[in-house]
Amino acid sequence: MKLYRPGTILVGVLFVLLGGVTRLAAPDQVYDEQNIKVVHGTIGQALDYTGSGSTMKVTRIKFARSVIDSTDSDKKPLETNGIYLAIEWDAVRGAKKPDNINATLLADGGSVYEPVEGLSNSGIDFPDAGFAKTGTVVFELNPADMTGLTLKLHPTMVFNYYNSDIEVDLGIPTDAIAQQMVDTAAPQYIVEKSVTRVAS
Amino acid sequence: MESLDEVIDAMIADRVIHRHRRIWLLVIALVVVAALIILATGGWKEKKGRTVPTLTAPTTVTAGRFEFSFTKAEIVRTPKTEYDEAESKVKIYFDAKNIDTEEHHSENPRNQLLVLVPGGGAETIESDGVSCRGEINWVLVYGLPPESCSTTFKVDPDFAAKTIEVGVLGETYEAVSGVFGASDNEFWQNEAPVAVVRLDPAVVTDNGGSK
Numbered sequence: 097m098k099l100y101r102p103g104t105i106l107v108g109v110l111f112v113l114l115g116g117v118t119r120l121a122a123p124d125q126v127y128d129e130q131n132i133k134v135v136h137g138t139i140g141q142a143l144d145y146t147g148s149g150s151t152m153k154v155t156r157i158k159f160a161r162s163v164i165d166s167t168d169s170d171k172k173p174l175e176t177n178g179i180y181l182a183i184e185w186d187a188v189r190g191a192k193k194p195d196n197i198n199a200t201l202l203a204d205g206g207s208v209y210e211p212v213e214g215l216s217n218s219g220i221d222f223p224d225a226g227f228a229k230t231g232t233v234v235f236e237l238n239p240a241d242m243t244g245l246t247l248k249l250h251p252t253m254v255f256n257y258y259n260s261d262i263e264v265d266l267g268i269p270t271d272a273i274a275q276q277m278v279d280t281a282a283p284q285y286i287v288e289k290s291v292t293r294v295a296s
Numbered sequence: 297m298e299s300l301d302e303v304i305d306a307m308i309a310d311r312v313i314h315r316h317r318r319i320w321l322l323v324i325a326l327v328v329v330a331a332l333i334i335l336a337t338g339g340w341k342e343k344k345g346r347t348v349p350t351l352t353a354p355t356t357v358t359a360g361r362f363e364f365s366f367t368k369a370e371i372v373r374t375p376k377t378e379y380d381e382a383e384s385k386v387k388i389y390f391d392a393k394n395i396d397t398e399e400h401h402s403e404n405p406r407n408q409l410l411v412l413v414p415g416g417g418a419e420t421i422e423s424d425g426v427s428c429r430g431e432i433n434w435v436l437v438y439g440l441p442p443e444s445c446s447t448t449f450k451v452d453p454d455f456a457a458k459t460i461e462v463g464v465l466g467e468t469y470e471a472v473s474g475v476f477g478a479s480d481n482e483f484w485q486n487e488a489p490v491a492v493v494r495l496d497p498a499v500v501t502d503n504g505g506s507k
Contacts, residue, residue, distance in 0.1 A: 174429055178440045207438055210402040214431025236402070238439035 132250075133260040142188070143262045145197075146251050149190020150222055152197075154247060154264045155230070156184040159277050160285030163234055165217045167289055174214065179278050181235045182285045183247060183266075185220055188228040188295050195251035195259070197221060199233055202248055202263075205241035212236050217287040220249070231290030242274040350461070350492045359466030359490040361396035362405050365442065369460055369495035372448070374502045386412055386449040388462055388495060391442035392426065398469045398482070400438045409487060412449040413461040420463060423447040459494050466490040 137143040142151040160180045164173035174180075181201070199220045201209035211218055212234045223229040237245075249262040268274050334340070351357065353366040369388045376382040388410075394403060404426060411420040428434035428445040436443060465487040472485075 172430075174431070176440075177443070178437055205400070207400040208402065209437065210435050213404065213433045213435050214429070236435065236437050236440075238437055240439055241400070 131256050131258050133258070135260050135262050136265070137262065138265050139267060141264075142186075143264065144260070145194050145222075145249065145262055146260050148192040148194040150192075150194040151188045151190075152220075152249060152262055153186045153188075154183055154266070155186050157266055158182045158184070158285055159281035160283070161281055162284045163212070163215060164284065164286055165215050166286045167217060173284055174212070176236055179237050179239050179242075179281055180212070180285060181237050181245070182232050182287065183220075183235070184230065184232050186228065186230045187220075187222050189222045189225055191225055193225070194222050195253060198250045198252050200248050200250070201235050201237070201266075202244075202246045203237075203241045204244035207238060207241040209235045209237055215287050217289050219290070223292045226295055227292050228295040229290055229292045232287050234285075234287060239274070239278045242268055242277065243271050244268065245274075346489075346492060348489045348491050350494060353493055353495040355493055357464045357491045357493060358395065359409065359464045360487065361394065361398070361401075361403065361467060361469075361484055362409070362436070363393040363395050363442070364410075364464060365391040365393075366462070366493045366495060367391070369462075369497035370500045371451075371455065371457070371497045372500050372502050373453075382453045384451050384453050384455045386451050386455070386460055386497065387446055388449075388460075389444070389446045392428065392436055392445045393442040394436040394438045394440070396438050396484070399484070402435045402437045404433045404435050406487075409465045409467075410447055411463040411465065412451070413463045413492060414451075415461065421449045421451065423449055457497065460497050462493045462495065464490050464493060 135143050135145075139154045139157065142153040144150075145152050158181070160182060162173040162175050163180045163182065165171065197220050199211060201207075203209070211220075215234055218232060218234040220231065220233040221229075245266040245268045247262075247264040247266060249264075251259050251261075253259060268277060353368070356363060356365040367389045369386065372385045372387050374380070374383050374385075392405060396403065407422050407425050410423040410426070412423075413420050424447060425432050426434065426445050426447045428436070428443040434443065434445065467484040467487045469482050469484055470486065471482045
């Protein structure tokens with residue numbers, strides 16, 4: 097039996113070419129993750145979260161030197177060597193269940209901030225379908241790296257599929273504005289419990 | 297019906313197999329004898345001792361993306377009450393700083409980065425989570441000064457020691473080996489021992505009440 101018939105060789109060559117073609121089709125390293133669309137926005141804008149019909153809006157940001165849960169009356173406020181930033185948000189839930197939110201704050205200096213642990217009222221998530229929710233998520237920041245603060249909401253995915261991130265520009269374009277924010281920070285911020293209401 | 301070719305093939309194979317049989321048997325016998333001699337003389341010594349430095353508190357250890365400055369240790373005894381059994385914890389105090397120059401990422405030191413080394417070949421005990429500012433799993437921010445933190449280790453109720461040893465593990469910033477087709481993105485992983493810190497614990501009794 098002849099092993100290498102012209103047909104066999106042709107099929108092999110075809111596969112090699114096909115591999116090359118798929119490599120050409122992949123985009124250059126433009127995005128960190130190729131399956132993520134980034135939805136940009138600013139404070140006060142309701143931004144679509146992962147195309148699920150749910151929206152997230154940052155309503156207000158507030159800098160503070162200490163934070164305390166409104167529900168823990170016997171606890172002492174949390175102090176910091178840096179500065180706290182409370183981000184108040186408003187979420188409207190669509191019919192489809194949105195993925196869990198992984199919230200981080202990015203700064204121009206390269207810092208990646210995570211939400212503070214130890215505040216039970218701090219967090220960011222969506223309510224049940226048909227409802228809307230307001231709440232607060234608190235970050236501890238390094239005052240030396242606050243320029244260009246951007247809130248990034250990334251969906252938690254078990255498998256990779258086409259999805260989107262929300263990036264909210266928190267409006268601190270220069271070092272001078274960042275310094276002003278630190279100088280005028282409130283002595284204390286009280287983190288209120290999140291409130292769920294019927295979506296209108 | 298066997299052909300002449302096959303018969304010849306079989307004969308050749310037979311001779312090839314038997315040609316070096318004596319040498320093979322000799323080699324196997326030698327290996328067995330060598331193993332017996334090593335066994336009889338007590339075998340190889342298992343490597344004993346630690347390969348990381350042993351330091352005495354107060355001291356500062358840089359491990360991966362954190363820097364720990366150990367200050368003091370306590371053995372906290374909780375006496376038996378009507379409802380609870382007596383228990384003991386080893387509590388260590390240290391200043392922790394995030395020195396993640398690679399990612400500048402706010403992070404809490406994971407439980408397995410600090411372990412209690414009981415000694416005598418016993419298993420190490422993982423910490424119960426690092427607390428700073430009175431909050432467990434406090435997130436340390438890169439660029440901020442060190443925070444005063446503490447962590448505890450669960451030990452037997454009658455645990456007593458003049459000196460305790462705490463192992464510090466550090467992660468390295470590296471990518472998963474490309475052999476497995478994984479991405480070449482680097483991240484903090486693969487914690488390995490960096491140092492052992494000796495502390496002299498004071499014994500404290502915790503009678504409950506406000507903390």
